[in-house]
Amino acid sequence: MTFVQLIDCRTRRLEDMDRLMDQWVEQTRGKRTATHTVVAKDRSDTAHVVEIVEFPSYEEAMRNSRLPETDRIFREMVALCDGTPTFTDLDVVRDTQLNADSARRFFEVLATGDDLSPMTGLVEEHYHDHDPANEQDVVGLDHFLRDLDTWRRGFDFSFRIEDRIAQGDRVCTRWSWEGTHTGDFLGIPATGKKVSMTGTTVFRFGERGKIVEGWWQYDRLGLMTQLGAVEPTET
Structure with missing residues (x-):
């Protein structure tokens, strides 16, 4: 079952976070299990940012989280945020294209x-x-x-x-x-x-x-x- 993780955070350093995501994509090439990533900014609150990461399954998401590159990038992302990001784990029950x-x-x-x-x-x-x-x-x-x-x-x-x-x-x-x-x-x-x-x-x-x-x-x-x-x- 497809699994989606929502990472909700507040940051005023979106450009730095964007560069950090580019680093993660490059450094995990051939190893990461994420299939799709979207970073979205709240139109009414520009400091509110949500990252949406899709995986083939929950198990693949856990494999991805254990990559040393993922752990390091996450710690650097936390440093760019105002407070600790929150995570929402979702099993996809409908995916309408x-x-x-x-x-x-x-x-x-x-x-x-x-x-x-x-x-x-x-x-x-x-x-x-x-x-x-x-x-x-x-x-x-x-x-x-x-x-x-x-x-x-x-x-x-x-x-x-x-x-x-x-x-x-x-x-x-x-x-x-x-x-x-x-x-x-x-x-x-x-x-x-x-x-x-x-x-x-x-x-x-x-x-x-x-x-x-x-x-x-x-x-x-x-x-x-x-x-x-x-x-x-x-x-």
Whole structure:
């Protein structure tokens, strides 16, 4: 079970504490068991600082605390604080990755039903789309939805999510796509052919939890070859 430790302290020497944390990261490289560390400052009381440290388990946290580097850094941190820091030990009972869930929902909405209106709850109005198949980037949700409609009018399709990685404000999704060519697509009349391709999409999320930017990479050439619009490459 994931374990989180909250270290609550008061200090007016945050920059010194920040440098101390850099030292700890460097000196425990390859030995520490902490997987994620966040240092946050109270907006209403700038001397109030909370450090949040995540570990795979309580046992791994105890291993980390026994490192001589951790003990030394902690003693130096106490010297920077006004009083002794307090510790809160927490077993994580729910860890919701909201951005990853929104990215999953995006692909579900795109591939199912006739209504794209749920996209307004997932994508910001000023969304910026990077697709190497387009001569220019698509900017704005309305323009992006028209671009998506081009695919939806041309194919009856579905996505299979192969991998999804979320870090900070980015979510990377590796997907497989399968479709039946049921309508006009970029001037190619419906062929009824079953086609497939693979790709990767990286979304950047804004402060409101909506998608503000996207980067797409996919086998557009392979798709056009399957549709008969491009001659197969000799091997």
